[in-house]
Amino acid sequence: MSTGPGANSAPVPDRDDSDTPTTPGAAEAPAPPTAPAPRKRGMFSSLRNRNYRIFAAGQVVSNTGTWMQRIAQDWLVLSLTGSSAAVGITTALQFLPMLLLGLYGGVIADRFPKRLLLLFTQTAMGLTGLALAALTLSGHVEVWHVYAMALLLGVVTVVDNPARQAFVVEMVGPDDLPNAVSLNSANFQSARLVGPAVAGVLITAVGSGWAFLLNGVSFVAPVAGLLLMRRGELREVDTTPRRKGQLREGLRYVAGKPELIWPIVLVGFIGTFGFNFPIWLTAFTDDVFHAGAGTYGMLNTLMAAGSLAGALLAARRGASRLRLLVGAALLFGVLEIAASFAPAFWLFAALLVPIGMLGMTTNVTANSSVQLATDPAMRGRVMSLYMMVFMGGTPVGAPLVGWITDAYGARIGFVTGGVVSAVAAIAVGLMLARIGGLRLKIDLRRGRRHVEFVPREVPRPEEKPLAAA
Structure with missing residues (x-):
């Protein structure tokens, strides 16, 4: 990486010094100012x-x-x-x-x-x-x-x-x-x-x-x-005066912005069906592995350790992208499915760490991307909808997931949450790609990126008559 003067400035074409006036005593033109170096983030x-x-x-x-x-x-x-x-x-x-x-x-x-x-x-x-x-x-x-x-x-x-x-x-x-x-x-x-x-x-x-x-x-x-x-150091925003229809205004605002509504839909499905770990971990501890409270505590600790690692990695990464959100949510669901069929205790316990990491990555990425895409005057209403969907789904999802777990066993209960999370991630990812004018490209040739989203090919105006013919 270049570290010399002008390393942060835009590149300029080479010039021929022979074309430059060299009148004795002429003052040299000041060098164009370089862009300030961006503050290093850690x-x-x-x-x-x-x-x-x-x-x-x-x-x-x-x-x-x-x-x-x-x-x-x-x-x-x-x-x-x-x-x-x-x-x-x-x-x-x-x-x-x-x-x-x-x-x-x-x-x-x-x-x-x-x-x-x-x-x-x-x-x-x-x-x-x-x-x-x-x-x-x-x-x-x-x-x-x-x-x-x-x-x-x-x-x-x-x-x-x-x-x-x-x-x-x-x-x-x-x-x-x-x-x-x-x-x-x-x-x-x-x-x-x-x-x-x-x-x-x-x-x-x-x-x-x-x-x-x-x-x-x-x-x-x-x-x-x-x-x-x-x-004086707070970046205070103007408060919204009291008036009728503010609740409906917030809902219309979210519904009209795909970059808000679809991340909220995704975390709603994952929060309601994919985050019922107290139900699953107690069931696996008691019914599958026939262990006690100490084992249950250890499984919770592994999950928390993975979540902490996911939060710190997200802090190091800094940027919040919707493709990261969808990818983390998909892997989260896939790992839940894998853990539900884990034949040995040590494998089940080991999978809880990346599950916690990806679950936290999903939550953090969705939270920050929604906040950054929201107008400051609407942020309170948008975040309340986000938290209502993410946390408020617990009283709805927990009894349903608990019933499935009691009726069909811990493994079926866990795999249900993983399947719902993975399907929701795929559906939201395809919807965001469609809205963004992207299509899925699969290339199995060696040395190529096998799966990626690329811009759709839009026919030029002069080609339309030919296509119609």
Whole structure:
């Protein structure tokens, strides 16, 4: 790679020095200015932004607390009721508000400053943890208390999710957005590795109440981070005035942009049918491999490790392309199919790492590509639709996938999710290629690219009469 002067400037034709005037004393013409070298981007480039550094540090703490509460909450419900169905009800209550009210959360996120909204939502989420801690530590907790807190947390998340997603670009700008989205995912997956382990120790040693207490206190970190941000460095966007029809306006906006609607459709299918790992991993652990809770925990750890690796690789890559999204989604489905028929435990466990990696690549690529293709004034509504489709499908897909798994076995349940994911990726890929004027080219000759999308050949205007004849 050239590193000399002008390496970054556009190439110019060679000139003949004999044609250049050489009048003595004549001033030399100034050399044309070279284009500034682009800023080098790396795996953690978005952390150069002070506001985002503070935000990410706060999220590390609160995400760890959130994972602690998830484990402690499920264990508390199981201890109070002895019912796995009750644990499922708790999960459904936490995700149901996103399915029913997600779009309204996006409207609110577009109407108000994102930083102000996050101060309220993060505080409210911390208070739910503290309330559950007080009930548990005092010995007065009942299962309906846990249900109520899970539902309240879900309602707050309806506003928190789109506001937090849309706030990222205000901190880092569009150039660093893909990297920041990837690091957010890496942040969450890192907490997924640490939080459950800490929660397990706390539950065993002193009970679930202390896990709830630490989760509530953990939200001090993101709230303090939001207060310490330099508002002058934020790329604030104009809020949308309140008026009728804003929800329909957001839906029409998404429906009219193929680069938005088809990635959202794809993550909807994958989130609803391809991400039901709690169902499949418990079934494989108990029914297929006849192991215990330790094995189940190890499988979850392998999945989380793959997801973390996928998020970091996405951060290093930076760019978000739709062909990467479709390719990662297709491989994700294919590997799920392969894992479902794995004859040995070690092979099944090993496949969970690339499955986690490709699942995270799909999620991160879709998230950043949708945000970059969205007008800032619409970003809250678009991201609320994205999160509603991705997360809100859980109460719909999980019971169906669970029924298939119970009725036909763990392998059939897992392969169903893989087939749906792979077929959805192929269908969306073909649709995007058609919209983009591309066609699939297959060339089996040696030394050639065997499969690729190439532009369709459009006949020139003067050729049309001949073609018609």
